[in-house]
Every structure is written in structure tokens, then in C-alpha cells.
Amino acid sequence: MTVEEAGAQADLPDEMTQPKESKTPEDVGNSTATVKVVLVPEGHVMTAAFAIGLSIQELKRHLAAELRVPVEVLQVSLDGRVLEEQQSLMALGVQPHSSTRLEMSSTDPSTHPLRPLRPPEQDNMPDVITVRVHTDDEAFQEVVVEIERPRQQKAFLGGYRHRETGAEYHHAATQTRPKRRPDRGAVVFSRDTQTVELKPQTQQCPVDVSTQMTGIGCYVSCMSDKMVIPSNYVTAKEYHSRRLRAVICLQSFARRWLALQAVNQMRRERDRRLAWLELQERKRREEKEEQLRDRRQRWLSPQRREDFNLLYHALEKWRREEEEQINSSLRGAERKAALCSLLEQETELIAAIGRHRIAVQSNNYDKTIRNFLDKSAAPHRWRAADGRLIEMDSQHTIRARELKDLYNNVNLPAVSQEQRLHVLMTLKHTVKEHECQLTRDIVDLIDREADLMSRRVKASNLEGLRKRISTLLLQYIKTPAFNPEVAKLLKVPQNSSQLKNGMFLCRSCQRHLPSASFCPPAGARLSGQCQDCTRLDNIARTRDDFSCYKNILKRLRGEEQQLSEDAKIPFLLQVEDVRYLVEVVWASRSAFRASSDLYNLVFVRWERKRHWSPWNCILLSKDETSAHLEVEDVHKAYEATFIRSIEHKHMLARRHFSQIPVMAEYLDSQPASGLTNQLFSRPITMMIKHAAGSRAASAH
The missing domain is CATH 3.10.20.90 (Phosphatidylinositol 3-kinase Catalytic Subunit; Chain A, domain 1)
Known part of the structure; x- marks a missing residue:
């Protein structure tokens, strides 16, 4: 065997x-x-x-x-x-x-x-x-x-290498476990291994030892003898005292060396700590300067919706300050005249912002059209098994690229008359492949422009006609029947059943819009207003800036993703939920020093060993987060009054988010039923407006 x-x-x-x-x-x-x-x-x-x-x-x-x-x-x-x-x-x-x-x-x-x-x-x-x-x-x-x-790798047990062929052979480990001995059920001790055996034994020198001395009939020469003078006798006490002094001297030098090493280590740790603190302070200072620089740049050259919201918010803040100063310093007719002058200045500023916004929208529209055409004309790409990027053109992508080049040629600003006629003829032959009302309109406009160019009409007078041709050509490109590659890029689905299920009614503009036009909070309930109506209402009434809450949410998601890959609650929250937490629950102030600069406030964990949630968080400034995150036990580090105030805010957040089904399943074991007799909930819009009204009343 x-x-x-x-x-x-x-x-x-x-x-x-x-x-x-x-x-x-x-x-x-x-x-x-x-x-x-x-x-x-x-x-x-x-x-x-x-x-x-x-x-x-x-x-x-x-x-x-x-x-x-x-x-x-x-x-x-x-x-x-x-x-x-x-x-x-x-x-x-x-x-x-x-x-x-x-x-x-x-x-x-x-x-x-x-x-x-x-x-x-x-x-x-x-x-x-x-x-x-x-x-x-x-x-x-x-x-x-x-x-x-087994998942673990077997241990390497050695091996050998063939000298001629160079082949390596490793010793194999068996996979069969050894058979265990049966347990006898009793603990066995051996006395023989614990007892020392003593045996008497005689010893004999290998050579007999003898001495020879001078005597009668025996002479021993003393020429090689030498006189030995005994030295001072050292007692055992003196010997041990000398050894003790030597040991003390060695210990003193050794302890001095160990002390120097410990001091140098402490000095290095202190230098690293100071360098780390300086680095953190420099990062906070640079981040603050970057925020101020970014805010100043957004004021001077706004490009996005958040930038214009920031401008309207700053305009509203300036108007309130000027109105408070006029009401406190002037009376009667002078006050009315000053208020009228303030209204005129506000109107001029709103008009200037509107003009700049129209120009930015026109520029952004051109960028959006170019990006749309580039995406539709891009070839299909995928990553091969060896890591190479493979691109493939289909008949639809080639068709989309031809229409993109044709659209760019039609919109060239300054070309000669012969080149323009050549582009128009190419466009005419391209659209005549499909017979419909849209293509007939394009052909009629092309014939009209060619006739006007033959009559020597100025190019400035043909600008409106050329824009109409460009607009109809873009509509032709966005039609999936003429350009099948754009079907996957259109926001409105081509299937009527999908269009029916994904459409909702806006209560303000009374339009049926897709769900992407609404901004739902964490409760996954669509609000009654679409994004356009909400933005218009913000410009006309409240003029709030939501970029600060967006930055708080972005920073929170980044930090929680670094601490735990299983973090889910920060990614369920929306900007409106963060705004509710900051304004309603935490009153837009830091928990320590009551700092009210929203650009300097961040959310961190209250107990750092638990996942972040609205009922396990604290709102602090960026300078206060490092000190709070070093606290091991919050119940020992803070006073009872401060802890009760934080727990009260957690109960408010728990009460609000427990009504949202997607957030209720993440509630911990502490029940919120005890809050029924103490707290009551309101819709988020009512709470925010109430808080804004109270601040305005206190300011007046």
C-alpha cells in the first residue's frame, strides 16, 4: 500500500x-x-x-x-x-x-x-x-x-533544485490530518520527570601528585625559586563594595544613555506633533482662503445656478442692511425718498444680474449642444482582457459624426459665398433623404438663403435666417428616426408607456414634467414645484444660497466614506435635509462657540465609534473638529448640561427622520416613542420659513 x-x-x-x-x-x-x-x-x-x-x-x-x-x-x-x-x-x-x-x-x-x-x-x-x-x-x-x-496558503517546507536543468522541486505538505490518540479521561502526571536522583561517586586524579623538599641526604636547588610577597588582603565586604561601585557606575552611564534616547524620542514626537499641527493649521487656512477666493470669483463671474443664488443672497443681505440703516436714521419724507432710491438701486442690480445670466445661459447652451453632438458621434469603447482600449464605429456612429460635421460647417461664422453655397447644397441633399414637414422647411429655408445670396444681400441681414436653419438642423439631428444614435441621450423616453409613468404635475407652472425635473429629499417624495419654479421662487422671494449646505454634505460624504465603506445614511440625505438639520435642529450655529459662519461649519460624529446619522452627529467649526474627534468617551469629557442639550437635538432629528420610511429602518435600538408627549413635527418648508421669519423679526 x-x-x-x-x-x-x-x-x-x-x-x-x-x-x-x-x-x-x-x-x-x-x-x-x-x-x-x-x-x-x-x-x-x-x-x-x-x-x-x-x-x-x-x-x-x-x-x-x-x-x-x-x-x-x-x-x-x-x-x-x-x-x-x-x-x-x-x-x-x-x-x-x-x-x-x-x-x-x-x-x-x-x-x-x-x-x-x-x-x-x-x-x-x-x-x-x-x-x-x-x-x-x-x-x-x-x-x-x-x-x-483551504483559503490559507500552505507553508513552504523547503525543497531542492536540479543542477543541470534548473528545475525546482518543493516538499509537499500532506492534507490529511493526523489521527488523534483517544482521551483516557484522566490527567496523568509522571513523578520520575520531577524528581532529582543523587548518586555518590569517587574521583581520582589522572596523575599522582607529590612534593620534594630538602632533607637529610636530599638536596634541592633553590636557584629558580623566587620570593613572593603577599599583597594587601581584600575582605569580602571590600570586594562586594567595589563591585557595587562599578555596577552603580555602569548603571549611571546606561541610564544616562536611556534618558538621552527617551528625551530624543520625546523631542522627535514633539517636533512631529508641532509639524502636524502646523500642517493642519496651514490646510485650514488655505481651505479658508480657497473658499473666500472661490466665493469672490463666483461673485465676479457667476457661471452656475449656485453662483447666481449666491449673488441674489448677497443682494438681499445688502438690501436688508441698507433698509435697517434707513429705518433707524431717517424719518418721514427723507425715509421714503431713501427707500425709493434703494429700490431703484436694487432694480438696477437685478437687471444687471439678469443680463449676465442671459449671456451665461447662451454660452452654456452652445457648450451643451457641442457636448451632445460629441457624445452622439463618439465610437463604442470597451476595455479588453489585456487592458487595451478598443474602439468600434457602427453605421449609427458614422451617421452621427457626419451630421455633427455638417452642423459645425453650417454654423461657421465667416466663410466665403462659394463655401456657404457648397455647405447649403450638402445639407439639402442630406435632409432630402427623408420626406417630412421638417425636411421640407429646411429645404425651403436653404432655397431662400441661396436666392438672397444671389441677390447680393448683406451677411448681417441673413443672420436670422441662418439661425433658423441651424435650429431646424439641430432638431433634425435630435430626431431618432434620422439619427438613431441620439435615442440613448434624450431625456424624454421614446416609449410612450415610460413617458406616462415618469411624468408628474408641477403645481406652480401646471406642466407635466419628468421626475428628473423635481428635487426629492430623503423621503423620496416629489415636491409640488419643479426645479425651475423653485429657483424662480428663490430669486423672487427668499433669495437663499444653498451652496454652503451642498459643501457640508459633500465634505460629510467624503469623510464617512474614508472612515467606513458601509456608510449609507450620508448618501441618502439631500441638500434639503442638511438644510433642515443645520437651520432647524442646530439653529445654524456651532455647538461649542456658537459660530454662525456656514462656510466654516461641518458635521462630525458625536460618538466616533458609531456610524454617522442625524441622531449621532454634532455641528462644529473646522477648528473644533480635531479636538472633538480625540475624545474617547463623550459622557466623561463633557458636562451633563451640554450632553443633555446635544441629546435633545438628537431627539428632534430622530423625530423628524423617523417619519421617512427609507430612514426609519436605520434607527438604532433607542426608541423614539418617548418623544410623543414632548415634540411635534411640521413639514420641512414650514419649519424653515418659520425660522427665517423669526430671525427677520429679531433683526428688525
């Missing part, structure tokens, strides 16, 4: 190592068989040793754990016939220690495809092998052995 067979026989159960005898049905059901499962439609084969007495449901559970898919989506079949979960392999005719072949497919292949966890090219070892075991003198038994694949 070989070493492998002996190791395999050592690990086999007792019933496998015994000779074959008559077995009961229970013993037959416990026998194993090799089951080869083919994953449809990939064709991968999984092999496992399975007891023939167990049901198909147990087999599905085992394979679902291996493939990491739900059990409900698995479907096992044999020869095209779907097997029931209550059937066993023995009922299907599978014999002990034999093999069978089953097919397994997924009822939901798009969501839960069946793929082996280990690629076939990386796993050449079979899952099940058959070992022939020598049981008696002339009897052999075939035993099915399932090979285990």
Missing part, C-alpha cells in the same frame, strides 16, 4: 475501513456518490461527493452556498426533466460509490447568473477523487474522497 493510500485510509471513517458486509437501507443512504453538476448555459462542471440518501433540496443548498446565489433561483434537471426537491439520489437510481451527471440552471440569469468562483484555468485539481483502499489480505474497496481547498 502506498503512502497516499495509507494516509487516505487513516482519515476514513470506521465503516469505510471495515470489510464489505450486508448493509441496511440507512447505511446505503449514508453512502456517497460523485455528483457532477453542469452549469447551464456556461457549461462549467462542478463535482462534489454527496450522500445518496439526501434530497435534491439539500444538494441545492450546498451548491447555492458554493455559488453564492439564493436557493430559490436554482433548478436541477436530469436528462431534460426537472427534479423535485423531495427526491433523493437513491430514488433516481444512483448506486453507492458511483457517479451521476445533473444539469443546473438559474431561473433569473440576468440577476443571479451561475458562475464558478474559481476560474477553470486557475483550478486544474479535481474536487473528488476515488482511492482504492486495501481492506483485507485480498480485498480492495474504492472510496470517494472529497478534496478540501
Whole structure:
């Protein structure tokens, strides 16, 4: 018998190592068989040793754990016939220690495809092998052995290298665990290993020692003798005292060296700490300067909606300050005249902002059109297995690229008359391929421009006509019937059923708009106003700047993603929810020094060992966050009054967000039912307007 067979026989159960005898049905059901499962439609084969007495449901559970898919989506079949979960392999005719072949497919292949966890090219070892075991003198038994694949890497046990070929051979580690000795049930101690044995034994010098002295009849020369004078006698006390002084001297020098090392280490740590503090202070200062520079740049050259909201917010703040100064210093007719002058100045500033906004919108419109045409004309790209980027052009992308070049040629500002006529003729032949009202309008405008150019009409007088041609051409390009590649870029779906389900009514403008035109909070409930009406209402009434809340939310998401990859609540919140937390719950002030600069406030964890949530947060300035994050236990570091005030704010946030279904499932074990008699909730818009009104009343 070989070493492998002996190791395999050592690990086999007792019933496998015994000779074959008559077995009961229970013993037959416990026998194993090799089951080869083919994953449809990939064709991968999984092999496992399975007891023939167990049901198909147990087999599905085992394979679902291996493939990491739900059990409900698995479907096992044999020869095209779907097997029931209550059937066993023995009922299907599978014999002990034999093999069978089953097919397994997924009822939901798009969501839960069946793929082996280990690629076939990386796993050449079979899952099940058959070992022939020598049981008696002339009897052999075939035993099915399932090979285990531990996740950890086996230890390197050495090896050798062939000198001529250079091939390396490693010593292999056995996978079979050694057989343990049976436990006798009693603790055994040996007295012989704990007792010292003493034996008396005589010793004899190798050479006899003798002395020779001068005597009668014996003369010993003293020419080689020398006089030895004894030195001072050192007592044991003096010897030990000298040793003690030497030890003290050595210890003093050693302790001096250790003290120098400790001081140098403390000095290095102090320098690193001071450098880190200086770096953090420089980062905060640079971040503050960057915010001021960005805000100043947004004031001088606004480009986005947030920039114009910042301008309107600054204009409203300036108007309130001027109005308060006029009301406090002037009376009667002078006050009315000053207010009229203030109104005129505000009107001029609003008109200037509006003119700049129209110019920015025109520029942004041109950029949007160019980006739209570039995306539609871009080739299909994907990453190959070797990492190379592959690009492919289809007939639709080539068509989109031709229309893009034609649109750019039509909008060229300064060209000669011959070039313009050539571009118009190319456009005319292109659109005449499709007969509809849009193409007929384009052809009529092209003929009109060609006729006017033949009459020597100035180019400045043809500007309106050329814009109409450009607009109709853009409409032609955005039609999927003429340019199929733009169908995936249009915001409005082409399927009428999708258009019906994704449309909502705006209560302000009374228009049916898609869901992307609304801004839902964390409650996933669409507000009654679309984004355009909300922005118009903000310009006309409140004139608030939401960029500060957007920056707070962006910073919060970045920090929580670095601390924990499982953070979910910060990514469920929207800008309106952060605004509610800052203005209503925390009153737009820091919890420590009552700082009211919104651009300097951030949200951090109240207890840093728990995930961030509206009921586990604190609003602080950027300078205060580093000190708070070093606190291990907030209940020991802060006073009871301060802790109660923070917990009260957490109860307010818990009460508000518990009404939102998507946020209620993340509530911790502390119930919020005790707040029923203490708190009441209002809609977020009412709370914000009430808070804004109270601040205005206090300012007046």
C-alpha cells in the first residue's frame, strides 16, 4: 500500500475501513456518490461527493452556498426533466460509490447568473477523487474522497533544485490530518520527570601528585625559586563594595544613555506633533482662503445656478442692511425718498444680474449642444482582457459624426459665398433623404438663403435666417428616426408607456414634467414645484444660497466614506435635509462657540465609534473638529448640561427622520416613542420659513 493510500485510509471513517458486509437501507443512504453538476448555459462542471440518501433540496443548498446565489433561483434537471426537491439520489437510481451527471440552471440569469468562483484555468485539481483502499489480505474497496481547498496558503517546507536543468522541486505538505490518540479521561502526571536522583561517586586524579623538599641526604636547588610577597588582603565586604561601585557606575552611564534616547524620542514626537499641527493649521487656512477666493470669483463671474443664488443672497443681505440703516436714521419724507432710491438701486442690480445670466445661459447652451453632438458621434469603447482600449464605429456612429460635421460647417461664422453655397447644397441633399414637414422647411429655408445670396444681400441681414436653419438642423439631428444614435441621450423616453409613468404635475407652472425635473429629499417624495419654479421662487422671494449646505454634505460624504465603506445614511440625505438639520435642529450655529459662519461649519460624529446619522452627529467649526474627534468617551469629557442639550437635538432629528420610511429602518435600538408627549413635527418648508421669519423679526 502506498503512502497516499495509507494516509487516505487513516482519515476514513470506521465503516469505510471495515470489510464489505450486508448493509441496511440507512447505511446505503449514508453512502456517497460523485455528483457532477453542469452549469447551464456556461457549461462549467462542478463535482462534489454527496450522500445518496439526501434530497435534491439539500444538494441545492450546498451548491447555492458554493455559488453564492439564493436557493430559490436554482433548478436541477436530469436528462431534460426537472427534479423535485423531495427526491433523493437513491430514488433516481444512483448506486453507492458511483457517479451521476445533473444539469443546473438559474431561473433569473440576468440577476443571479451561475458562475464558478474559481476560474477553470486557475483550478486544474479535481474536487473528488476515488482511492482504492486495501481492506483485507485480498480485498480492495474504492472510496470517494472529497478534496478540501483551504483559503490559507500552505507553508513552504523547503525543497531542492536540479543542477543541470534548473528545475525546482518543493516538499509537499500532506492534507490529511493526523489521527488523534483517544482521551483516557484522566490527567496523568509522571513523578520520575520531577524528581532529582543523587548518586555518590569517587574521583581520582589522572596523575599522582607529590612534593620534594630538602632533607637529610636530599638536596634541592633553590636557584629558580623566587620570593613572593603577599599583597594587601581584600575582605569580602571590600570586594562586594567595589563591585557595587562599578555596577552603580555602569548603571549611571546606561541610564544616562536611556534618558538621552527617551528625551530624543520625546523631542522627535514633539517636533512631529508641532509639524502636524502646523500642517493642519496651514490646510485650514488655505481651505479658508480657497473658499473666500472661490466665493469672490463666483461673485465676479457667476457661471452656475449656485453662483447666481449666491449673488441674489448677497443682494438681499445688502438690501436688508441698507433698509435697517434707513429705518433707524431717517424719518418721514427723507425715509421714503431713501427707500425709493434703494429700490431703484436694487432694480438696477437685478437687471444687471439678469443680463449676465442671459449671456451665461447662451454660452452654456452652445457648450451643451457641442457636448451632445460629441457624445452622439463618439465610437463604442470597451476595455479588453489585456487592458487595451478598443474602439468600434457602427453605421449609427458614422451617421452621427457626419451630421455633427455638417452642423459645425453650417454654423461657421465667416466663410466665403462659394463655401456657404457648397455647405447649403450638402445639407439639402442630406435632409432630402427623408420626406417630412421638417425636411421640407429646411429645404425651403436653404432655397431662400441661396436666392438672397444671389441677390447680393448683406451677411448681417441673413443672420436670422441662418439661425433658423441651424435650429431646424439641430432638431433634425435630435430626431431618432434620422439619427438613431441620439435615442440613448434624450431625456424624454421614446416609449410612450415610460413617458406616462415618469411624468408628474408641477403645481406652480401646471406642466407635466419628468421626475428628473423635481428635487426629492430623503423621503423620496416629489415636491409640488419643479426645479425651475423653485429657483424662480428663490430669486423672487427668499433669495437663499444653498451652496454652503451642498459643501457640508459633500465634505460629510467624503469623510464617512474614508472612515467606513458601509456608510449609507450620508448618501441618502439631500441638500434639503442638511438644510433642515443645520437651520432647524442646530439653529445654524456651532455647538461649542456658537459660530454662525456656514462656510466654516461641518458635521462630525458625536460618538466616533458609531456610524454617522442625524441622531449621532454634532455641528462644529473646522477648528473644533480635531479636538472633538480625540475624545474617547463623550459622557466623561463633557458636562451633563451640554450632553443633555446635544441629546435633545438628537431627539428632534430622530423625530423628524423617523417619519421617512427609507430612514426609519436605520434607527438604532433607542426608541423614539418617548418623544410623543414632548415634540411635534411640521413639514420641512414650514419649519424653515418659520425660522427665517423669526430671525427677520429679531433683526428688525
